[in-house]
Amino acid sequence: xxxxxxxxxxxxxxxxxxxxxxxxxxxxxxxxxxxxxxxxxxxxxxxxxxxxxxxxxxxxxxxxxxxxxxxxxxxxxxxxxxxxxxxxxxxxxxxxxxxxxxxxxxxxxxxxxxxxxxxxxxxxxxxxxxxxxxxxxxx
Numbered sequence: 001x002x003x004x005x006x007x008x009x010x011x012x013x014x015x016x017x018x019x020x021x022x023x024x025x026x027x028x029x030x031x032x033x034x035x036x037x038x039x040x041x042x043x044x045x046x047x048x049x050x051x052x053x054x055x056x057x058x059x060x061x062x063x064x065x066x067x068x069x070x071x072x073x074x075x076x077x078x079x080x081x082x083x084x085x086x087x088x089x090x091x092x093x094x095x096x097x098x099x100x101x102x103x104x105x106x107x108x109x110x111x112x113x114x115x116x117x118x119x120x121x122x123x124x125x126x127x128x129x130x131x132x133x134x135x136x137x138x139x
Contacts, residue, residue: 060100
């Protein structure tokens with residue numbers, strides 16, 4: 001028996017990770033961001049109205065606002081950056097950068113139309129508090 005074979009035999013066997021149990025959330029699934037169908041259709045309408053159907057919508061956060069972080073929604077005319085997460089739904093693309101995804105993990109972008117307002121709304125489980133306008137939040 002060679003030294004290599006002896007060394008290999010002495011190494012501990014690889015133990016598979018435990019099977020997920022109900023309620024477990026994998027790290028990858030925690031870093032998800034979703035877009036509702038209504039929001040995707042609203043994005044499509046805005047891109048068509050703007051005359052840039054191949055563009056995408058960039059969502060994210062920035063420091064600032066009255067509560068600490070502000071939501072960002074803007075058109076993005078170029079290709080997504082290399083590390084961006086790209087969500088495609090209803091023929092539109094929504095991109096989000098990795099740093100924003102940490103604070104928006106598990107959140108969903110909705111389209112809301114009420115008597116008082118019409119627009120995009122973030123439903124973010126990471127929010128601890130938010131301001132009255134709904135555009136800034138704390139985690």
